[in-house]
Amino acid sequence: MSDTRPVLLFDSGVGGLSVLAPVRALLPQAPIVYVADNGGFPYGTKSEAEIAARVPALLGRLAERYAPRLIVIACNTASTIALPAVRAALDLPIVGTVPAIKPAALMSKSRVIGVLGTNATVRQPYVDNLSAEFAADCTVLRHGSAPLVELAEAHLRGEETDLADYAAALAGLFDQPGGKRMDMVVLACTHFPLVEDKLRAASPRPLTFVDGGPGIARRVAYLTEGQSWPEAPGEGLAVFTAPTGISEGLRSSLRRFGLGRVEML
Template structure:
């Protein structure tokens, strides 16, 4: 008997694909349901109270519908605000996404790190806690950008994006006092690894970008170690809370990530 229960990935949009990719590399036969709260997108401009109420409720509905073996909140904003509430509400493993400040501090030579996320993520006390625990000897500069989230979504829809828009979006990070010393940037939004080439091109000087995707994938593999999977890869499903033209335009990108069907919640 093989366990057909899926891994459920959750984000406000398609950013969680940057976590799904390395997870599929480790667990190629895992059934996947990818859920995007397109009706609530983008989370980074919403209040903490809205996210804290919305995410547990949606994940409760998704759990009832798909009966996952594990949930991945593949969204930094949702994780930093709602992870504890989701874990309290649901009796199954929940994997969150947190800014990769620890590995950034381990790799930084100049001891100046940039944290690039959404406005909602970079204002969280959780970021300060991670900085105090793992990067206390570093200068950590933060910047939140909703524009980068929209650029990532546009890119995955196949739309052309202008490198000047990326330069404008990240100027608020590098133009801060000390920004010229940044040698490593934490992509504290799962959307941002999807535009890694554009970010590297837009940066005013060479920097490295790090994100939590590979580490999250290893965590998922650890938590599911010893479990059974279907003998052959299973086509994944993408679920949207609002299904319109913008979501339909994502179909080619979703298929590249093994998500062959699109449906509404």
């Protein structure tokens, strides 16, 4: 018998679509529920206490409603703060998202790495630990950019955005001591790979951008290996946690990621 339980991906907004894409590429038969917590957006400017209280409770409701086989917290901020609490509360596999510092350090020639994330993510001790474990011989620069999250949301709605705003986000890394030698930038917010082409165009010199999406997809494939899937999974479902107007631009972007249905929690 086929197993119709979905894979549920969760983010504060549309950023987790950058994780959904590689998951779909590896597991095209997987039914998908994608949840954007627009009722709590943005996470990056919230306190640790707010996120630690909101995310486990909300994921508990979502698990009860959609009965997923696995949950992906497709959000660096939520993962670095709330992942242990979510795993303790829910009896199913939980895959988190963490900054891709390890692969960046393996690839860096200059040994200067930038970590571009939300304000909440870049200040987490988790980032300190990753840097110490995998990039001890590197200079690791960090910059939190709330405007870049908004730019990614606007881009997915089909709105025009200014390259100067992307350049300003990168300047937060370039302008730090050692920034001019930086050759790798870790996109430590799932929103940011959605505008990687904009960041590349706005950069004053070539950079290599890395994110955790492909690694997360491989982890999901490993954890579901041997499980059955529906022969035809149908259109994916996009769920929003608060009433919102879905512009045609956003609806088009959701369809591009295989999310043809939309509902409110």
